[in-house]
Amino acid sequence: MSESNESIELSAHVREQIDAWVAKYPPEQKRSAVLSALREVQHENDGYLTVALMDAVAGYLELPKIAVYEVATFYSMLETQPVARNSVSVCTNISCMLRGADDIVEHIEKKHGLKLGESSADGRIYLKKEEECLAACCGAPMMMVNHKYYENLTPEKVDEVLDALE
Amino acid sequence: MSEDSVTIEVNGTPMQARKGQMLIEVTDANDIYVPRFCYHKKLTVAANCRMCLVEVEKAPKPLPACATPVADGMKVFTRSQLALDAQKSVMEFLLINHPLDCPICDQGGECELQDLAMGYGRDVSRYSEGKRVVKDKNIGPLVQTEMTRCIHCTRCVRFGDEIAGLRELGATGRGEHMEIGTYVEKTMTSELSGNVIDICPVGALTNKPFRYSARTWEMVQRPTIAPHDSVGSNMDLHVKGHTVKRVVPAENEAVNEVWLADRDRYSCEGLQSPDRLQAPMIKQHGEWHEVDWEVALEQVHDRLQAVIDRDGADELAGLAAPWATLEELYLFQKWLRGLGSANIDHRLRQHDFRDDDVAPAFPWLGESLVDLEHVDAALLVGAYPRKEQPLINHRLRKAALGGAAIMAVNPAAYAQNFEFAETCVVAPSQMAQTLAAVAAALVEQGAVAGDALRGLINNVSVDDQHRRLAEALRRADNATVLLGVQAQAHPEFATLRALAGEIATLTGARLGYLGESANSSGAWLAGVLPQRGPLMGTTPGPGLDARAMFEQPRRAYCLFNLEPERDCWNGREVIRALTQADCVVAFSAYDSASLREYADVILPLALYAETAGSYVNVEGRLQSFNGAVAPPGQARPGWKILRVLGNRFDLADFDYDSAEQVRAELADAITSLRPGNHHWQLPGSLPQAAAGSLERVTRMPTNSLDPLVRHAPALQQTVDVADGHAHMHPDTAARLGLAAGAHVRLQNDGGSVELPLALDDSLAPGCVLIHATHPDAIELGGWFGNLEAGGR
């Protein structure tokens, strides 16, 4: 990836949304609005961010560009590449790992022909790279599909859930 | 014991500390070593590496010394079992993902991680898992990355934020996927970028041109003084065999702190340029011949003597560069004065010499570098310290972060790394008007001006920006007005000097100069001036200054360490004068086609690392150094060449055996000399600009400053070099009917050139900015003045 030469403007709607967030913080703390700003921008752009969009946010909030890249790459709900329609996160943290999360991941990878961090060719499934503990350890192994939790997973159960996705 | 002092005990020894200090500052001050990676005394505390864990009595867990404030009665153990175990465990964690291949790492031998692993690491790793691998980033020609080695201490990130004032590096990703980089491929543009090499504790960020060319233990360290800007940064040359392999900063809080500008760090590459002259040469019947020194010096003698005998010594002129050493400069003028000529100067880039009679003993900062940190307000006139004297800018930046109002009157709103309180962006022809308006605003606000000044500012129109600027200066307890490089090159420099001086007087501010080169101050003191001898001594004269000696061509010229067509204010005039002369003697380090055109004798010169010498920095600080390597081929230190020439011409008092002996004639006086800068002469009227014309603005790009830096390949790949473009505000281009991507034909009385257009909305409208030294623009002549433009 190289520096983007094109500079784009944020849409009026997004700017309005960001302004509303900025208003919640002290004037010298505009940067506090960066997370919400990125979420709004991502929402308008088919669920992912581009360098040009991040630069536009940096310009709007008067932040160094790299400060925006840092936030965008840190939070797992922000995407910096085009992704498929449904987001699937399998928890691989300790409890889930001990209860076979790795097998679940492998099953999904094989069945849908993708690797962690990739989207399926049919544009249906995006398997998130890594998910830390989602606080459902008692139901380990677990996954989150479009913000919904599914627990005590088996390969069969996973298929059932994923096959039902649009 | 004062109120904010506490007593703590470290390893059984009681010590005093300031309240609120971090433990590590106290142990450092007392020479007790606590291991660390992320802590750096010039950066904020991040406390993310945990290497500095120590035991503190009554604390349940070991505490990080870099982030634990001292408290009265605190008992600390830095080498207890608990502390050592904690440090060892941290080291084991750090090494999980760090490659264990020091023999192929460029940092090997000078790596903080390697050193600490020796002390705290285990012999055998308990991990057999694969290590993470991080793709390297290309962040430009100066800094090499090897990001797999990064331990995420974030020193480089904090450096960008806090010191360079330019957040270029960051930590993207999270957890094991976290990476330090620029995210998008991007060249670092900070003029201080090389410092990340020194602060990176591992081999993740290293010196790119130096890479894989030597090991630390093969090199010897030789102290020296930076040869470019007027700060006089202290630094160490790392020498292997006969080669300067690299340069690192040497700590001097009063001068460069711990930092070094990129130009000073990387210009050492220019010492090994293939263009270095190896032997003396003479031109006979249009052909160049290498000769030995004996013959060359005899030729210099015979040819110059012939001119003197035939036309008189006044037909001889000498121009020396302000980056030559004090000893060279002193002998240069002593030699020429001995020959009977007072046509001597070093002010290559000055054009207005009207007030030479009243000029200060030497134009200097008017305060110390450290003082700059404590100003409440500063007005910069025609100055871009960020790119001209980066470590002066660093001091001003600290003042600004502390609330000072830094303001400027410049021909462009230059990209800065901190916020300026006010910037008046005006065409060069309007700079004097603007200063007059500030003075008028001061009078409005109650300041009492003398008659001469009142007469001058009577009719200027004052706007709110002038008033704000005046107010900020007036209110400040500690203010300074600084004349920069562009002011000193301005065709109305004497006027700018006088108005800046008057503003300083009206506001109780100091007046200072931001010298351009390493010896801009030293050259004055050495007497390389037509109107004054060394240390302000009176001499016969005045002779011709750096402008007049070319406008009134002489029969013979001696040029010392410069490439006149690039280094002088009007390269075109200079070349014309040199070409018509009967004899041009060039003391030069570098060969070039144009040198061979106009010169008749070429004497190969040693450069800064190859000769003993001294520079006097912008605060008047005399700093001497020794040669660290031999000059190439038969090149010789300038003071030696000049000494022998003095003998050749049978001049009295020319028997020096060392640079020290030369220096001794000046040194004592220089160290005690701190003259006032309050010397100027108000002109009778303000300059008026011809309306509607296109004005030329010239700026010296950082890495084009002098022959040495122009021969340093890595620096020449940065953005801070002369680009040969015609830079204009988009409105100016539009008015001239020029679209982006066009070529502009620019002309004046003397010549015409065609340059690609570059749009730049930071420039004052009505101006075209051309970088100094670019060969494509030499035909346009002087650095400032009106031009005619057309498209193609």
Ligand code: SF4
């Ligand atoms: S690159 Fe070096 S300085 Fe920067 S975070 Fe990594 S280890 Fe620290």
Ligand code: FES
């Ligand atoms: S470890 Fe998977 S939900 Fe907690």
Ligand code: FES
């Ligand atoms: S040096 Fe203290 S935590 Fe890094």
